[in-house]
Amino acid sequence: MKGKNLLAVNLKIKVLTMKSQLNLVKSILAVAGIAAVSAVSAAPASAIGLAPASAFSFANIVGGDTPGDAYANSFSFDVIDQGSSVLFNIFNSGNATASEMFISKVFFDDNNFLSGVANIYNNSNVAFTGGASNDQLPQGGNGFTTDYAFSRNTGAGNRWGIQGGEMLGLSFTGNYANVVSALTNGSLKLGLHVQALPGGASDSYISSTSNTEATPEPLTMLAAGAAVGFGAMFKKQRAQAQKGE
Template structure:
């Protein structure tokens, strides 16, 4: 409400004036925001890697020792696509009941799906260092027809300092076709074996990879599209509300 002074009688006369604010600025700002987010999405899409990833778990060896049976779910690995290579990220999530346990050996029963092994790459998380490559080191307990083609052991004689301890990850990279590798893991044509030490009472145990993946990680473009959709929606609502308040 605006008051206009009546000059002769010095009275204040109330006058209602409705002011309509143009939505032009709102529309322009919205377009600018959408273009900015789209630009970030495009850059992220170009640099996004890996293209896809699948997670796997480990199982106990049937008929083998059982001191580590309660901890099998604490060991997992992801397989990531990296062009003509595949990256295995092998992790120990840790367990309060066995805080000292660590992975001392990682073995592969390959059947010619992998080649050109590389260790101690940037994917390592924590104080982790392994040495190995083509080899026939046997998985303790054996079992399940496991035949070693690649063998990797923690440095310093397999001690826990360089092993995969709680919260740590070992990265092993190979040349290989991602789709074929994942398929072979699901059928058991390709298997991973772990030797875990420092279980309660000084025990150790071994595990073999399960033949079904535990999770599929969306490709970066899929995640990007979903994120952009949420971002656009939130941005549009915020600017629309601001425009309505100004009217």
């Protein structure tokens, strides 16, 4: 048998040390923490209470006045499940070109989905009173019949109205799922009367049937965020390992 020349082969074996194991654990915890923060940050304001919630917008009234048509997207509301009652949070996000506008009245065309006012959540800048009423929404016409109406308290100019960046909470006895379904199919409607538009004009709006935002379950959001975070981490580690080969 002829002799064979032996080739020297250098092998590098990377052993997972205790330090690297600890680093991996730290990375996992860090990703989980980031995912949790991301999930909470991505949630709408109404979701912070962890109760089921849905958000809706307002739209212009077809054939009605037009001074406020450009500002319809400044108004919205959340519906939050409170067990035996539902909370409506009505928002005025404001608009730089109509900085003085404010919501002076809120109307509900109910059709028996709400059985009574549970609470009016006033604060130092917003104060409303009202309840069961047949007061009519300006421009509402035959398509809107008022069952509940709420008006800003008088005095101090427009102070008590819902101005830019402010909110009014109205709680009613009712079933959350039925209320959201009724809002989506139009059998339950909200109306707004807005004053102090440019030129001293006013206008009215009716709730849209589009459910613009359904709040995900908090644990589902966390799991989704964690999955994305872990995927990104392991993809980065794989790329680094392939680069070092």
